[in-house]
Amino acid sequence: MQFQRLRLTGFKSFVEPTELRIEPGLTAVVGPNGCGKSNLLEALRWVMGANSAKAMRAEGMDDVIFAGADGRPGRSRAEVLLQIDNSDRTAPARFNEHATLEVVRRIDRGAGSTYRINGQEVRARDVQLLFADASTGANSPALVRQGQISELIGAKPSNRRRILEEAA
Amino acid sequence: MQFQRLRLTGFKSFVEPTELRIEPGLTAVVGPNGCGKSNLLEALRWVMGANSAKAMRAEGMDDVIFAGADGRPGRSRAEVLLQIDNSDRTAPARFNEHATLEVVRRIDRGAGSTYRINGQEVRARDVQLLFADASTGANSPALVRQGQISELIGAKPSNRRRILEEAA
């Protein structure tokens, strides 16, 4: 499975539909403090089925919906789409007929999240398993949140072992 | 009271007697990772009577004694001297006859710390009170350790209030 693009609409500060192309090799994302860089990583973890609002710097999951800015009212819905190249046909059987997978998570204020794979509604668990089978997912050790290195350094040895458990 | 200089001997990586002149205004301290910059702040807090080894990145207080390097054996003693200008005569009566105060803390491996002010042996408490009266000290809010800003950000509200208590 190869990740191809991430599309955010109404997710945190990305109110307008925004497309991040995920290309081979090393890509840098730059910009001033507070411009939205960490929000991109959170959108990726979110569409992969992240279920801890706290780990998204949110008090409740509704906090990821664009809450408004100068001259713009808040939204009532947020949606993130992740497009995956499945030409090597390594997806679970149920979704494996397609060369491309589109995973979409949507949240409606007060009504929770829905998930779709290629338009078909699925459970959060199906999305989490899809990514787990591909050695990734919201809690993948390869997704290093801002400050997570400091957390690892300061963690008690008993908490640090989780990094081994995720890998075993 | 004005701080004038800090002299380190055998304190962590500063094995040779090293003098830091503390001058008015803004001074930058620069250098590569691991060269000893944070050790300077720890030496200052230590001579002011810091009693938590953990807050010095040490497992026990003896860990602040130079432990050796390529081709250099470890030492059995560490000493830090802090010279203070007391020309405004604001020190406690007992030390106030001098225009200059020299506070010295020494630790001998396995034998604990001793404190001197202008050559006279005093208790740790006397040193801590001297600095507390001057609105400073090992736990002064104005001494911001590496990573302490992150700690403040991530702290529970009940722990953050200590910063108010220190000030009140």
Added chain:
Amino acid sequence: GRERLMAAFDKINASFKTLFQTLFEGGEAELRLVESDDPLEAGLEIFACPPGKRMAVMSLMSGGEQALTATALIFAVFLANPAPICVLDEVDAPLDDANVDRFCKMLHQMRDLTATRFIAITHNPVTMSRMDRLYGVTMAERGVSQLVSVDLKQAEALAAE
């Protein structure tokens, strides 16, 4: 007890609001006592709104915004009772160039307002260029630190060794 704490809180809150607006060039912020009506039991929460954004608890801000806001708090506490010495160990690490510049402007204000001597440990070239003097720490001999006085060009070489 209670009165002294509330007096300290009000004084620090007032400085904090002003310093926040200096560092963010606008916006609003405030400290609040939470979790209890008794000031001796309450926790300290921080609310902030950078210019053009919404007021929210500090934990929802970006990494750099949080660091700058926490710095405003530390300096508000400092101003309540200025210490003769202030040492800042890499507080500028998460800040972008524009914010480092505003942070340095605030340090200049503090230098002019108080008799405090400031030491900033930093890897940031912008900060280095805004200080009154530079000391370098080296380990020419591995594991052994030495202190040297430097000018700016030398410092850039040292920091990158």
Added chain:
Amino acid sequence: GRERLMAAFDKINASFKTLFQTLFEGGEAELRLVESDDPLEAGLEIFACPPGKRMAVMSLMSGGEQALTATALIFAVFLANPAPICVLDEVDAPLDDANVDRFCKMLHQMRDLTATRFIAITHNPVTMSRMDRLYGVTMAERGVSQLVSVDLKQAEALAAE
């Protein structure tokens, strides 16, 4: 259960030692299971010795040394089971220029060893200059983010806005 964990531990420990020596250009490091003889109960401790220094638990190292050591651990875990995507949010923040350069060299090795797509969120100009492409995030309209593709000169202007 126990066997799988020990197998993972040994594999990760081997990668960790190698990556540490790459990032520090020498020295030694190792992971140890502590606090219990039972691997399912034990904690994970990290011991490291940069070139010319002494082997000590990671908590005694400098801020930058700790960050580089923890980065070696994260990549050792990554190599045990390479993910299709790896995002690093400001992991280079506490590193000096020489260490950022070694970190980037390691990223290049990872890029050549795996099919993984890497995204590095950074404020560091050295990192920016070592990447294959740059995207910039701006807030031309306050509180509203936009993504743009940039070349290096533009990025330096964006990061400093």
